[in-house]
Amino acid sequence: MRVGAPPAPTGEARALEIALITGMSGSGKSVALHALEDAGYYCVDNLPPELLLPFVALEQRNGTSRVGIAMDVRSAASLPLLPQQLAVLRAQGVCLQMLFLDASTDTLVRRYSETRRSHPLTRTVAADQERALVQAIELERELLSELREQAHVIDSSIMRAAQLQAYVKAVISAPSTPLLLVFQSFAFKRGVPVDADFVFDVRMLPNPHYEPALRPLTGRDAPVADFLRAQEEVTRMFEDISRFLSGWLDTLARDRRSYVTVGIGCTGGQHRSVYLTEQLAAAFSRKWVTLTRHRELDAQSAVVNS
Structure with missing residues (x-):
């Protein structure tokens, strides 16, 4: 899903700033992405990792200056590609910021219970419903552990949406x-x-x-x-x-x-x-x-x- 309108093409490549949002399902990634949109980023949600490099090349040709991208465990099969692709972007001189949204397991379980949504990994574990959710969360932590180590981690456990948006804006606006x-x-x-x-x-x-x-x-x-x-x-x-x-x-x-x-x-x-x-x-x-x-x-x- 794209958030915000793309800029008009300029015909020449420009230096690109990328804010990559990842993290636990239910931790507030969509709220963080909307904070980037408010800050003037052209945002894309749930971009498959295998499309990252072609997408960045396209936006550079279009003259985009700032892009916000959300990736998470919904693309679990291709997540192992991401660290190498991020290294390629850094080698190209792309300014890359990574934010990892996290929350305690109890908080994530409560949020899923309140919204009645299913976790994207629930089907991969065999157990009763509540136990399956906890197992899915722990599996997600394992799958995302390498990305977490590279990113600035934000604990949203007791943060309201407005707090999270304000903090995301403060982090991305900090000097390089x-x-x-x-x-x-x-x-x-x-x-x-x-x-x-x-x-x-x-x-x-x-x-x-x-x-x-x-x-x-x-x-x-x-x-x-x-x-x-x-x-x-x-x-x-x-x-x-x-x-x-x-x-x-x-x-x-x-x-x-x-x-x-x-x-x-x-x-x-x-x-x-x-x-x-x-x-x-x-x-x-x-x-x-x-x-x-x-x-x-x-x-x-x-x-x-x-």
């Missing part, structure tokens, strides 16, 4: 760089984000939640920041995390890692993790392109604005 560094705060009580490459637990730090004047505020607010900045343990945690990341980011970039997501978790995702996420992003932005996400705060904002 050898490595994009994402700092994400979260609450352990709502689960560890599945898209985090590194997770740091800061629950042992002094908690502003127990200060009545600070409880309704967040780590973005000056009174909370002043409170935490005055705590020796918070400073030591910041320095320890900074030292660890500084020692490995260059190595990860040399290993052709395009994206690294760092999760900072506290109990409620409101104060300590938010403060440290902001501080770390500011510090590392001097050398790396950085993005910040606050999973719990963003979710609350989406509820208020919905």
Whole structure:
């Protein structure tokens, strides 16, 4: 299915930017593709991998500048072709961004139950209906594991559509760089984000939640920041995390890692993790392109604005 109208042919090839959306069925790939469309990408859903190179050549001849493509396990038989084709495109100088949409198995099962849709791999496993769905999801994870390793993973487990669209737009609009560094705060009580490459637990730090004047505020607010900045343990945690990341980011970039997501978790995702996420992003932005996400705060904002 094509999303959006193709541009008028110009008669000459131009540099092409490709955003490839892949990931788990039910994780929000169609929402991400519509975010690309809103950002001016010419989008195609469910393009068979064997058609990728001819399609790209055609769009280059048509003078298309930005293309969004969704591929997933619906093309399971030809997915093994994709890594080699992506290598060919990169060798041709095509600017390629890969986003992998993921969610917890419980979330995917719930979404399928709510929509009453069948998973594309359900027929390949023999079991009762609920067990077949879980088995299909696990099989899909296995089939897509190689693509996941190459992509920027986005955990949509507790994200609303508007949040997901906003984050996809932020990622694709980030400047081209050898490595994009994402700092994400979260609450352990709502689960560890599945898209985090590194997770740091800061629950042992002094908690502003127990200060009545600070409880309704967040780590973005000056009174909370002043409170935490005055705590020796918070400073030591910041320095320890900074030292660890500084020692490995260059190595990860040399290993052709395009994206690294760092999760900072506290109990409620409101104060300590938010403060440290902001501080770390500011510090590392001097050398790396950085993005910040606050999973719990963003979710609350989406509820208020919905």
